[in-house]
Amino acid sequence: MTVATVPAYDAGGLAGVLPRVVASLDGPELTPAATQAPLPAATRAVVVLVDGLGAQLLRARSGHAPFLRQATAAQDPHIPSVLTAGFPSTTATSMGTFGTGLPPGTHGLAGYQVRVPGTDRLFNELDWIDGPDPLQWQPRPTIFERAVAAGIPVTSVGKGRFEDSGLTRSALRGASYRAARDLPSAVDAAAAASRAADRSLVYLYWGDVDRAGHQFGCESWQWGETVEQLDTELRRLRALLPDDASLTITADHGMIDIPDSAKTDVATDPELRDGVELVGGELRGPQLYCRPGAAADVLAAWSERLGDDGWVMTRDDVVATGLLGAVAPEVLPRFGDVFVAVRSAIGFTDTRVMNPRVVALIGQHGSLTDAEQQVPFIHLPAR
Incomplete structure (x- = not known):
């Protein structure tokens, strides 16, 4: 069976993002990806994951994102600006890959709706309603846990409802959490957390782009307007960060409109x-x-x-x-x-x-x- 894209689970994929960033903070080399494609050294780092911001969409509608367009154009040519998300290309699986540095076949977050082995029922890995114990379902240590163990404080910023969700506990546990009501407050919280320690890793998740794409279509004006708001806040985040902080921006999957x-x-x-x-x-x-x-x-x-x-x-x-x-x-x-x-x-x-x-x-x-x-x-x- 020949497929168009076999996702990478090393430095060429989402699995390599956090290990590479941790290594850039003079932290441990948590996976081989850290040495395959090293990033420039920094004292602090902020990583932003924008749900649903596919690379093709960003290129096609780059007029809505001048900051991201300029940042991509200025990026070191030795650092590829496109990664693969993994299969299936869906949030729950991608968060497992991103948060653990492991492929889906190892972390086991298998998709949006998954059958619990030995039962006749599905459970949803996003809302985790009536799901299994998240730490038993995904017991392997997360990158955040491993970074904290190595002496790097980690702060996670996002909406309050995600703080203790099953997906967070399964794939992204280990960070201290700061709840934010909207994107501007999330940017403020991320910048403050970055300044709070001499060496730090801050993770900011935002889902409004994905929500706009699902509801209105990723070719809609609403999607473009949401990306414009994101772009403005990411520019502001960059300006607020200390000079010794890096900023990394990625996503968990792209999207296509289906009537x-x-x-x-x-x-x-x-x-x-x-x-x-x-x-x-x-x-x-x-x-x-x-x-x-x-x-x-x-x-x-x-x-x-x-x-x-x-x-x-x-x-x-x-x-x-x-x-x-x-x-x-x-x-x-x-x-x-x-x-x-x-x-x-x-x-x-x-x-x-x-x-x-x-x-x-x-x-x-x-x-x-x-x-x-x-x-x-x-x-x-x-x-």
Whole structure:
């Protein structure tokens, strides 16, 4: 099975961002990525992750982001300005990759909706309602925990509801948390935290760009306006930081607009539903949990239906291709028996298990296309 993009889980991908930044603070080399593509030394660092800010979107609509456009143009040519997010290209999985420095096959945050092995139910790794213990689901140490253990204070800034969420506890634990009501207050909090210690790492997460893309479409004027607001605040953040602080900006995935007319509901499609117990994953990257012995028939039915519109793979194919990176045996059963990665502007839902509000969203992601996989990596060194 040949796919367009096999994500990187080293310095070329989201997994390498925090290890490289920690190493730049004269911290430990937590993963090989720290030495593969070292960053200029700094005393303090701020890392901003903008949910949904795909690299292709940023290039196409760079008129809304003059600060980010100028920063990208001025970046050291030895530091590539585009990374891959990982597969599936969705927030929960990407946060696991970003926060642990490990690939999805190891950290085990398998997607938007995931079947708990040994059960017949899905749980949502974003809201974590009725989910398993986050520390048991993802027990490996996070980069924040390892940085703190090495003597680097870490502060996380974001909306208050994320402070003790299951996803935070699973993938991003270890930092002290500062809640912010809006982006300007988050920028103020990040700048203050950066100045509060002689050596520090500050992480700022913001989700408004992703929200605008989902609700209005990533080609909408609302998306552009939200990026303009972000760009203004990132420029202000750079000006507020101490001279010995670096600023790194990245994202967790890109996005593509999918009209309702291009969405197929598996719940009402007998051909696609046959042999499938549960449809997990996301609209652009369904993971099909099959009835015993049915995986081959499910693979054939979905392959025939999609043709050139996507890639349909068994779980073994996905592992062998390296799409999940190194795979730990204990997390393998969390992933679907059959994976679908959509190539064209279509998507698949299952209204039996997917929230209607999510089904109706315009901007979608989860697949292997460059629009969804490529994320910016903008590094402004200490002055």
